[in-house]
Amino acid sequence: MSVLILLIGFSILIAGGFLVAFIWSVKKGQYDDDYTPSVRMLFDDKPIAEKKSSLTPKQK
Known part of the structure; x- marks a missing residue:
């Protein structure tokens, strides 16, 4: 009984x-x-700049 009181x-x-x-x-x-x-992992990298498309409007 004394062990129980000690543990409590x-x-x-x-x-x-x-x-x-x-x-x-x-x-x-x-x-x-x-x-x-x-959300820190979402903002670690710098955004990648979009490349200009070499397609003309008719080719799209």
């Missing part, structure tokens, strides 16, 4: 540590911008 106390201590770490990261601005990382 230890798990509450670990959970409290995670809660403190989460609150600290929120206050430091870790989660401020949640949109940009999801």
Whole structure:
């Protein structure tokens, strides 16, 4: 029975540590911008310039 109480106390201590770490990261601005990382890969490359077509309007 004493082992169970020890494990419950230890798990509450670990959970409290995670809660403190989460609150600290929120206050430091870790989660401020949640949109940009999801679309960053779309804007990494410079746009490719379109090549002028050598076809005349009649050939299109």
